[in-house]
Amino acid sequence: MRGQVFLVRNAxxxxxxxxxxxxxxxxxxFSDLESARRRLPSIAxxxxxxxxxxxxxxxxxxxxxxxxx
Numbered sequence: 001m002r003g004q005v006f007l008v009r010n011a012x013x014x015x016x017x018x019x020x021x022x023x024x025x026x027x028x029x030f031s032d033l034e035s036a037r038r039r040l041p042s043i044a045x046x047x048x049x050x051x052x053x054x055x056x057x058x059x060x061x062x063x064x065x066x067x068x069x
Contacts, residue, residue, distance in 0.1 A: 013063065015043050015054050027052075033063065040064055 011029030013036040019025050027043055030036035036054050044052040044066040051068030055061060 012056060012058055013054060014057050015040060015052060017047060017050050017052050024053075029057075037064065040066070 010031050013030045013033055014024075014026050015028045015030075015036060016024040016026050028036075028039060030039070040052065040054050047068075049068055052066045053062055054064040056063055
């Protein structure tokens with residue numbers, strides 16, 4: 001699985017997927033929730049059948065998650 005990774009210096013929100021070992025693979029980072037929510041569906045479309053998670057890196061709360069597995 002290969003894809004571009006976009007990191008934002010002051011990011012609060014990350015869009016991640018889990019690999020086979022349960023580790024989070026960071027795909028993109030965002031400084032605001034609205035941008036992250038808009039981007040989630042298009043990222044999820046790139047990884048069909050895989051659970052894609054939007055989470056707050058400071059609180060570690062899951063904000064949104066796609067169906068997968």
